[in-house]
Amino acid sequence: MRSLFLALAVLFLSSGCSTLQADTTQRVNLLKAGDLSDTQAYVKHWQTPQTTIAQITSVDAPKDINHYLQVNTGNEVRRHYGYIGQKATVKPNTLYTVKAMLRSESKDNGFVQIKRYKDGKETQRFNIGQSDGPRWKTLTDTFNSGDTQIIEILLRWNARQSYLNQTVDFAKVSLIEVGPAPTESASYEPVAIPTFHSVGLYWKPKEAAADNPCTVAYRKNGEVDWKQAMPLWLDPNDHAFPATRHSGEYRGSIVYLEPATQYEIQLTL
Structure with a gap:
């Protein structure tokens, strides 16, 4: 299985973060005598x-x-x-x-x-x-x-x-x-978060497994030859909210990239 996408290693992209907030001041405490006053x-x-x-x-x-x-x-x-x-x-x-x-x-x-x-x-x-x-x-x-x-x-x-x-x-x-609880996607397409000289990679395919390594290849846009990067690491932990999305997720990065340059990145299982 392969996934191919483009990453621009020049801009700092702020990843959208959705934070759930709720006013709990009027909610019922499910713990009896939780105030520990009597x-x-x-x-x-x-x-x-x-x-x-x-x-x-x-x-x-x-x-x-x-x-x-x-x-x-x-x-x-x-x-x-x-x-x-x-x-x-x-x-x-x-x-x-x-x-x-x-x-x-x-x-x-x-x-x-x-x-x-x-x-x-x-x-x-x-x-x-x-x-x-x-x-x-x-x-x-x-x-x-x-x-x-x-x-x-x-x-x-x-x-x-x-x-x-x-x-x-x-x-x-x-x-x-x-x-x-918000519905969490069982899988999601690759995400690339560029910084100035590197790009962080996140991927959660349905086939994700500890015995199914994810290799990484990259090249400048327009070049023919691919370069190999370190394989992505699979996080085996079952994270509690709000980090649930990252349970069973492949993560890693490509470093020493040239600023203001567009790259193609190929992830392969």
Whole structure:
């Protein structure tokens, strides 16, 4: 399979980027007691292991937080990260935004993790960020539920020796439905993004596969002989929104091109 197109290696082309924005201030938080302001509600709705030391407090809370959940990492080294979690049922192929605030005595001690479940089994987990230390930090991530049936939000912390007897604080945790996910094309034609001396190449054919290499040849417009460039690299990762388009995509570049020159580029599978 071959694809042939022209690229002008002189102009900087700004790739069009469509950003989905939604006002979620009036949307319903799918996490119960997500504001972490009431002890009884927290105990009722959040799964907390018996070994976890945590309490709702307002000590040293800024005006925009008022209350938060303070976790003590304890004095015993544990094999796994500590956690407090809550699950919520989600719609298929729908965008959701997770948001949380956190801080910790040590940098990177606390983090927020998302797990996906289908038919009662975990299918994926990913982190949306870590704490920066004593200053409050807001984490946010928007993702496509895909075929996921249940999402679990986990407030987590490190339980290694160097993190013992410290506190990690969490506040204002929310999971909000944004709306239907945009339909992603299963494949798309080659895209060339020229800069001054090079051109970036992106291609997602239906035949894309790790064992199906994509070779690259190029020549100045009007020349007869082709030159070989480095093959495109296939990204095998399944990216979350908004990078879904790049899942299973061939990527690469041709360098040391002449400015103000038109080239023909041939991609071959």
